[in-house]
Amino acid sequence: MTARHEWDWPPERTRIAELSFRFPARRKSGRGRFADGFFRVIKTCLKVAAGIILVSVMAGAIWIMVTAIKAWT
Structure with missing residues (x-):
């Protein structure tokens, strides 16, 4: 048998692990889980909308720059 190191798996059971096993975390009610989802x-959806708006603004800025360069030359 080899010597155990601190990175060996499985970890030793600690007092906190025993308590968390004995008293599992409380589950939310159905309404709470629905609200979270x-x-x-x-x-x-807001992130996707922000991404679409950002891409549109960048495309508009490029279009304005291209138009300005064409008008300049």
């Missing part, structure tokens, strides 16, 4: 979807 709903707000996650809304947040994702």
